Amino acid sequence: MGNAYEFDGELFTNVGEFLDAAAHEYTHGDADLAVQALEDYGFSVSDINVSGHGPHPISATDEGEG
Numbered sequence: 001m002g003n004a005y006e007f008d009g010e011l012f013t014n015v016g017e018f019l020d021a022a023a024h025e026y027t028h029g030d031a032d033l034a035v036q037a038l039e040d041y042g043f044s045v046s047d048i049n050v051s052g053h054g055p056h057p058i059s060a061t062d063e064g065e066g
Helices: 015-028 031-040
Strands: 005-007 010-012
Touching: 005 015, 010 015, 015 031
Parallel strands: none
Antiparallel strands: 005 010
């Protein structure tokens, strides 16, 4: 059986989805909550790829089309 990650009342069975949720919370919500959840599972802020410069890679869109 794989790992499960709980964050802000939601259960994630995929580490990437958990890290994306934590990154979103870190940049758009409660950064302390995100950091605590990351640390609870052995991750750190460096694992969520948030530098404050531009959107998270998952949320990037092609603005030149249309």
